[in-house]
Amino acid sequence: MFATLATHHLWWLLALLLIGLEVALPGYFLLWIGIGAAATGVLAWLLPGLSLLAQAIAFAVMAFLACAVYAWMLRPKLRRTESTGERLNRRGAQMVGRRYVLVEPIVNGRGKARVGDGEWLVAGPDLPLGATVEVVKVDGNTLQVRPAA
Secondary structure (H helix, E strand, O other): OHHHOOHHHHHHHHHHHHHHHHHHOOOOHHHHHHHHHHHHHHHHHHOOOOOHHHHHHHHHHHHHHHHHHHHHHHHHHHHHHHHHHHHOOOHHHHOOOOEEEEEEEEEOOEEEEEEOOEEEEEEOOOEOOOOEEEEEEEEOOEEEEEEOO
């Protein structure tokens, strides 16, 4: 079967195998080597007379360059977005600084505010129904609020 395939097809098969392994064993490493194999396949397709040694060297260079692009360009950007993701599973922490409207007045320090399609318990100074509040802190499932400026 492989004897009838052109060399560039073999590089593309290797790329698919490596990227498929990345799906099974995530970690961003095999993906970039797979991209290097795909790029080598494109090079072998564009230059059909390229020797196998030259293709192997090109693969090593392309895989290294793909990994370097990830490490020096993409990874820092992903880290910045991950640092904001520390609140990902803490929905309340994402609400600090946001403003909401009271659907129940705050009486004796307790009330409710509309958050999306639901209601959250709020604690703060007494305020009338419909007042806009700003979240300053989250305490369990209760939002600590103050009147919005």
